[in-house]
Amino acid sequence: MAEAARRGLKAECGDCFGLCCVALPFTASADFAASKAAGQPCGNLQSDFRCGIHNRLRESGYSGCTVYDCFGAGQQVSQVTFGGRDWRREPGSARQMFAVFPVMRHLHELLWYLNEALTLPTSGPLLTDLRRALRDVERLTGADADTLAAADVPALRADVSGLLLRTSEHARAKAPGRKKNHRGADLMGARLKGADLRGANLRGAYLIAADLSGADLRTADLIGADLRDADLSGADLRGALFLTQVQVNAAKGNAATRLPAWAERPSHWRAA
Incomplete structure (x- = not known):
């Protein structure tokens, strides 16, 4: 995968409004020290949207946070979809922002896989389809919040999954x-x-x-x-x-x- 594409799909928490710490629910377990509902800020989220225990998550009972990756969806929603308007200053945007975040996360994960597929030397016969799928997903990531909220993510994932399976078969055949x-x-x-x-x-x-x-x-x-x-x-x-x-x-x-x-x-x- 091109380094520029990889950087764009890496979470930059400083450019995000703590969306994974608010939008997503978690249950008290071996992975999380406490439970919280979707839309409820984690108790460790600070006023600057940073995690107060980021450097000691495992020791504090939040190992689940260390194995989560938004693939850069957080900063995309925060800075592009909502133009830097955060849910604390504009609470009216919170519900839609939290609904859009998981959608964007799915899209960015697909971008990760598609970008990798395009770099595989065995993908030659599939390049046209891979590039088309990449353009379609990239176009959707730049859409407005209403369009994103209405996106048929399962159908899109199924379409891309089939293409990635074909890519995988080509690559694995050389092993x-x-x-x-x-x-x-x-x-x-x-x-x-x-x-x-x-x-x-x-x-x-x-x-x-x-x-x-x-x-x-x-x-x-x-x-x-x-x-x-x-x-x-x-x-x-x-x-x-x-x-x-x-x-x-x-x-x-x-x-x-x-x-x-x-x-x-x-x-x-x-x-x-």
């Missing part, structure tokens, strides 16, 4: 050996240490707490895979298809875990 198909599989706690998963279809697979230490995940399709607490120590994710930072953050790893150049190594990962 050596027999390709494993674990699409949507329940692999929670699975013992996959050292597994050769090159070219595997892991779309939507449940890999919660799976042992993937030392596994080779190059060109594996990880779109929508749940990697919460999966052990990626020493695993190779370079070239993994449709991997996101939030998936990396949700997993466990160490200094030997090989990541794509764009990915940030989470601070909670082991040093060795």
Whole structure:
């Protein structure tokens, strides 16, 4: 993915009105120390829209916040859709702003995947369709709040998902050996240490707490895979298809875990 596109899809909390801390609900659990309803500001949200415990979220019981990524939707809604008008100064805009934010988040996630798909050397036969889909989604992200609120997101996601699947099939066909198909599989706690998963279809697979230490995940399709607490120590994710930072953050790893150049190594990962 081009660096400019990647930067545009990275959350810039300083340009957002704390939308993920207000618009979204969460329930007291292992991920959140307290419950809150959608539209209710989190108790840790400060007057400048910054998080008061940002540097100690895990220790404070808010690990769920560390594995959330809006793909830059927050600043898009705050600064573009609503032109810098925040919900505190203009409370009349709050309901619509909070309704639009999840829509924009879906759109920006699709932009992440489409931009990556366009960079794959195997995507040549699909470039026209990928560019069309990218233009359509980009056009919608720049629409007004009413248009965004009325957008048929499920239909759009289904259309793009089919295109991304075709992109994935082209890319994975180049991987050596027999390709494993674990699409949507329940692999929670699975013992996959050292597994050769090159070219595997892991779309939507449940890999919660799976042992993937030392596994080779190059060109594996990880779109929508749940990697919460999966052990990626020493695993190779370079070239993994449709991997996101939030998936990396949700997993466990160490200094030997090989990541794509764009990915940030989470601070909670082991040093060795």
